[in-house]
Amino acid sequence: MKFEMKDLHVAVNAEQSSANTAVQRERKEIISGISLTINSGEVHALMGPNGSGKSTLSLALMGHPKYKITHGDILLNGKSIINLPANERAKLGVFLGFQYPQEVEGVGISNFLRTVLARTNDGAPAVKEFHKQLKEKMSQLGMPEEFLKRGLNHGFSGGEKKRSEILQLEVLKPKFAILDEPDSGTDVDGLKSVAAGIKETVAENKTGVLLITHYNRILEHVKPDFVHIIVDGKIVNSGGAELARETEKSGYDSLKVAEAAAQ
Numbered sequence: 076m077k078f079e080m081k082d083l084h085v086a087v088n089a090e091q092s093s094a095n096t097a098v099q100r101e102r103k104e105i106i107s108g109i110s111l112t113i114n115s116g117e118v119h120a121l122m123g124p125n126g127s128g129k130s131t132l133s134l135a136l137m138g139h140p141k142y143k144i145t146h147g148d149i150l151l152n153g154k155s156i157i158n159l160p161a162n163e164r165a166k167l168g169v170f171l172g173f174q175y176p177q178e179v180e181g182v183g184i185s186n187f188l189r190t191v192l193a194r195t196n197d198g199a200p201a202v203k204e205f206h207k208q209l210k211e212k213m214s215q216l217g218m219p220e221e222f223l224k225r226g227l228n229h230g231f232s233g234g235e236k237k238r239s240e241i242l243q244l245e246v247l248k249p250k251f252a253i254l255d256e257p258d259s260g261t262d263v264d265g266l267k268s269v270a271a272g273i274k275e276t277v278a279e280n281k282t283g284v285l286l287i288t289h290y291n292r293i294l295e296h297v298k299p300d301f302v303h304i305i306v307d308g309k310i311v312n313s314g315g316a317e318l319a320r321e322t323e324k325s326g327y328d329s330l331k332v333a334e335a336a337a338q
């Protein structure tokens with residue numbers, strides 16, 4: 076299977092209020108022509124400085140209504156998905172692990188995941204079997220069982236939320252996963268658990284992954300097949316795993332300077 080971005084341009088409806096007018100809307104282009112193909116089982120790392128458009132790209136790929144695709148296409152196995160809402164994209168096997176996961180009070184992890192499974196995959200397994208699998212995965216991720224009694228991400232620390240996103244990834248087994256900074260806010264153990272969860276998902280389900288990160292350290296655990304560098308909404312460089320190390324060493328500032336000089 077293939078997940079493709081073709082000359083993708085994404086704009087956000089930015090709201091600006093000023094003293095004497097009501098709310099004004101202006102469209103601001105954030106992603107300016109990204110083309111990328113992810114095949115099943117491939118890990119593509121996407122690295123870039125703050126504000127380069129990584130989260131905008133991931134939200135647009137999943138169909139967040141605030142982010143408008145103004146040009147280009149997103150294809151799943153050759154079929155455009157840009158007119159589908161997020162839940163339909165999820166049913167087709169696209170998953171997004173958020174940089175900032177929402178807290179949902181009153182909806183337990185177990186209920187949430189079993190309901191999503193019932194809607195997206197071939198149906199949910201029996202409750203007892205599901206709980207057994209869930210507890211196993213939680214223990215591998217270093218998540219206490221007590222979390223099952225709490226609302227989804229409710230009151231979780233930054234690192235706990237990232238484990239919770241990876242738990243969802245492991246249970247839902249998507250065909251393609253966009254993981255937006257799964258390493259941010261994790262401590263050393265958290266990073267290892269998150270990385271192990273991603274690796275296992277790729278190995279077991281041939282999930283294709285777009286792994287968004289700011290740092291090379293997670294890539295020492297999850298070896299990427301390709302690394303892409305994004306600056307100002309454009310991919311300015313692509314290469315193998317070594318590109319991540321080089322970029323971290325030289326710093327993103329040098330890339331921004333090079334980009335400005337090229338314009």
Ligand code: ADP
Pocket residue numbers: 087088089090105123124125126127128129130131132141
């Ligand atoms: P990254 O994830 O690479 O740090 P983002 O995609 O979050 O970058 O942001 C890219 C740029 O788009 C930033 O300048 C940010 O302020 C702007 N942006 C993102 N979302 C919105 C929004 N909803 N409204 C206005 N500006 C936005």
Ligand code: MG
Pocket residue numbers: 129130131174255
């Ligand atoms: Mg971001």
